[in-house]
Amino acid sequence: MSYVLAVDVGGTKLAAALVDEAGRLTGYRRMATPSGPYVGADDLWRALVELLDEVTGRVVPVGVGVGCGGPMIWPDGDVSPLNIPSWRRFPLRARLADRYPGVPVRVHNDAVCVAVAEHWRGxxxxxxxxxxxxxxxxxxxxxxxxxxxxxxxxxxxxxxxxxxxxxxxxxxxxxxxxxxxxxxxxxxxxxxxxxxxxxxxxxxxxxxxxxxxxxxxxxxxxxxxxxxxxxxxxxxxxxxxxxxxxxxxxxxxxxxxxxxxxxxxxxxxxxxxxxxxxxxxxxxxxLGQGAGLVGAAALILAGDRYWPAP
Amino acid sequence: MSYVLAVDVGGTKLAAALVDEAGRLTGYRRMATPSGPYVGADDLWRALVELLDEVTGRVVPVGVGVGCGGPMIWPDGDVSPLNIPSWRRFPLRARLADRYPGVPVRVHNDAVCVAVAEHWRGxxxxxxxxxxxxxxxxxxxxxxxxxxxxxxxxxxxxxxxxxxxxxxxxxxxxxxxxxxxxxxxxxxxxxxxxxxxxxxxxxxxxxxxxxxxxxxxxxxxxxxxxxxxxxxxxxxxxxxxxxxxxxxxxxxxxxxxxxxxxxxxxxxxxxxxxxxxxxxxxxxxxLGQGAGLVGAAALILAGDRYWPAP
CATH class of the missing domain: 3.30.420.40 (ATPase, nucleotide binding domain)
Structure with missing residues (x-):
């Protein structure tokens, strides 16, 4: 079985799961988004990395799909989520690509991911x-x-x-x-x-x-x-x-x-x-709460429809 | 040189021309749209046929592109132009396909053709x-x-x-x-x-x-x-x-x-x-007045972009 690592980055919570080709979630984890005056860009990044490590365990994902609050520079994946003040032009896609080398990493707007999920499986x-x-x-x-x-x-x-x-x-x-x-x-x-x-x-x-x-x-x-x-x-x-x-x-x-x-x-x-x-x-x-993760996975699993060559 | 026969059917005028691959018009003709209580569907069709014969002369077009007032059944090309009361579900595409056998005949909304023309050449x-x-x-x-x-x-x-x-x-x-x-x-x-x-x-x-x-x-x-x-x-x-x-x-x-x-x-x-x-x-x-004809031609000449497989 091959899995995509799906990630949902919002101002309230961070969530991630592995998603198979049928759109099923396994290993779901979530945490409150670290926030406050002492949370810097890299603190938030480290918290996300820990969450993702828990989710993947020994699995090597075939790709990483991310839904993130906007705005962002697309398709570069430099994100400045309105509700995450510590990330301004944070190179989320580039950081994830360093961490998951050799597989596609795709970042899109979180509401776009929900829409994609509803079209793909909802x-x-x-x-x-x-x-x-x-x-x-x-x-x-x-x-x-x-x-x-x-x-x-x-x-x-x-x-x-x-x-x-x-x-x-x-x-x-x-x-x-x-x-x-x-x-x-x-x-x-x-x-x-x-x-x-x-x-x-x-x-x-x-x-x-x-x-x-x-x-x-x-x-x-x-x-x-x-x-x-x-x-x-x-x-x-x-x-x-x-x-x-x-x-x-x-x-x-x-x-x-x-x-x-x-x-x-x-x-x-x-x-x-x-x-x-x-x-x-x-x-x-x-699809309810998991929709954002399902859609983020679809950016990889059904890229012909949901990730037009930029 | 190969030519597309481009046709513009409106409540005020009928127009047609041959269009080459660069989007240039030759043999342009126009006439007032026959109207009134004694003009039947076939009277209007015969007037259009005469106009098209004048435009084509001995040229055999490689396709026929038509912009027509809506609404219509698309892609069938059965048209019911608001401003042409004598045509209600008139099988314009089928009639043209009979008359120009073996080549594609494509009918779309006249305003869509103008938009296509402005994108293609305007x-x-x-x-x-x-x-x-x-x-x-x-x-x-x-x-x-x-x-x-x-x-x-x-x-x-x-x-x-x-x-x-x-x-x-x-x-x-x-x-x-x-x-x-x-x-x-x-x-x-x-x-x-x-x-x-x-x-x-x-x-x-x-x-x-x-x-x-x-x-x-x-x-x-x-x-x-x-x-x-x-x-x-x-x-x-x-x-x-x-x-x-x-x-x-x-x-x-x-x-x-x-x-x-x-x-x-x-x-x-x-x-x-x-x-x-x-x-x-x-x-x-x-593109001015000729835009509708240029766009109608593009339905044939650039069908990969303007005539998605229905």
Whole structure:
């Protein structure tokens, strides 16, 4: 059996596993991402190396696939994750290539890896034109068209969170205004809900909001309706431009279920009226927490589709 | 020398020419599209055949490429152009294949052909990720990513005119609301300008409006500012999703020049702030009236990029 080492680098956790050709994970390990004022770039690197050594044991992987928070220089794999301040233009791919010589090492955006996983083995399997979305602290995604991952001019295709849904809407962290992410990201939505009567507390997250919406708490339901409407508008735009088969939505907020997907479907129906657009299917992501690792492995195991020669 | 027969079928005119491998047109002919209550599907077909016979003379083309108003069943080439009521599911590709046996016959959306032409030989040449737009009676387009024409699930990718720019905006002919086309299409913009003091008259078109805007007529300038703002928002959305290099804009309204492109650039700057998106170039289309024929020919002459195996 040959295995790919799959790695997921986020601001909250580091995770890794071995992945076989069927997309099955073994040896899964995770740890909280070391952070704080005394954690330097190399401290974080050493922690990651230890984690990877635990995962691989004596196995020599046939390749290393990595999903990492953006932005990054693609395909070089110099990463500057927004939520990992100690890594700025950190040469993650080069460091891993030194450590795993003679095998391919490929690094892509973490939301792109989730989208790839959903196309390869999840809710988008069998479809040629898929948008995968992660609605969580931010709103990210990846775009598969005609059965191939779209990278775009600089590896940044799939930034679905910055489709404009309200030109005069709230300011976005990107510097723009009215982006889908500005409206529908978990923390923004929590703040909006709290301003409209939802229970206060700094610890509240999008997952709590989703849970309350499922229980029918009115202010939470209204917040999810707002997010769903914005998602429906953005998906209509993406479908008109790219003629999609399936949109797969994951991330903490998607756990709300009907309170999110109902308003989403209504907004999409209102804006996507031409037959080709009306037939797009919006479905919950199927792979859950492990999706990022499965997609990172697919960068190696199905490179013909997911790693177009840059 | 071998030639492709290139054909452009629109509600206003039929045009055709022979195109060589360098994209040069010879034998160009055009005629007004026969229309009216007594023009049947076969009358229109016979008029087209006569035009094509004039163009080809004794030349036997190595293929036939056609741009036609949508919608259509792609790749079958059964066409139902909105502006040609006598053709509903007319088997244009099959009829042409009977008439030009043994050579490929390929039919695609006319705006897609313009986008293909701009990528192949025009303003997008040398770039791998290009959105071509036609801003005219409608707003159409075509999408080239990683150097290949994107067809999408049903051949309908590139419907940039239905990116949503104002979720609560004016109703659109597609049945939706607030689409780019609803705001920026020529006739809609003329009506808006006339409601805001521009010269009245039923004969006024987007081209007249563009000319007045260039002369500084205030109501025309305001109308073009409105269109430019909507275009900037739509292009920001498309760039975030697809990571574009270049957007090439043609069609009658684009002749306004600065009164359109200035407000467009301002809206784009306001909404596309991340470095990868801010670097997108928006340029006027380079090929003018013949673009549709050049792109139709490219469906044959550069089929590896522009006619992905369906």
């Amino acid at each position: 809710a988008g399997k069998g479809h040629r034109n898929v948008l995968g979305m992660v609605v969580s602290t931010g709103v990210g995604g990846g775009l598969i068209l005609d059965d191939r991952l779209i990278t775009g001019a600089s590896g940044n295709a799939g930034h679905v969170g910055h489709i404009v849904v309200e030109p005069e809407g709230p300011p976005c962290a990107c510097g723009g205004r009215g982006c889908l992410e500005a409206v529908a990201r978990g923390p923004g939505l929590v703040a909006w809900a709290q301003a409209h009567g939802w229970r206060t507390g700094e610890e509240m997250t999008g997952v709590d909001l989703a849970a309350d919406a499922r229980r029918g708490v009115p202010s939470a339901v209204r917040a999810l309706r707002r997010a769903g409407g914005a998602l429906g508008v953005a998906i209509a735009s993406a479908t008109h431009l790219c003629d999609l088969d399936v949109v797969a939505i994951g991330g903490g907020l998607s756990q709300a279920g009907a309170p999110l997907f109902g308003p989403l479907a209504a907004a999409l129906r209102a804006h996507a009226r031409m037959p080709f657009a009306a037939r797009v299917e919006v479905v919950p992501a199927a | 303003a997008g040449k040398g770039h791998r990720n290009v959105l071509g737009m036609v801003v005219s009676t409608g707003v159409g387009g075509g999408l080239i990513l990683d150097d290949r024409l994107i067809t999408g699930a049903s051949g309908n990718a590139g419907h940039v005119g239905h990116i949503v720019v104002e979720p609560e905006g004016p109703p659109c002919a597609c049945g939706g609301r607030g689409c780019l086309e609803a705001v920026a299409r020529g006739p809609g913009l003329v009506a808006w300008a006339q409601a805001h003091g521009w010269r009245t008259g039923e004969e006024m078109t987007g081209v007249d409006l563009a000319a007045d805007a260039r002369r500084g007529v205030p109501s025309a300038v305001r109308a073009l500012r409105r269109a430019g703002g909507a275009l900037g928002v739509a292009i920001a959305s498309a760039t975030h999703l697809c990571d574009l290099d270049v957007v090439a804009i043609g069609g009658g309204l684009s002749q306004a020049g600065a009164p359109l492109f200035g407000p467009l650039a301002a809206a784009l700057r306001a909404h596309a702030r991340m470095p990868f998106a801010a670097r997108v170039e928006v340029v006027p289309a380079a």
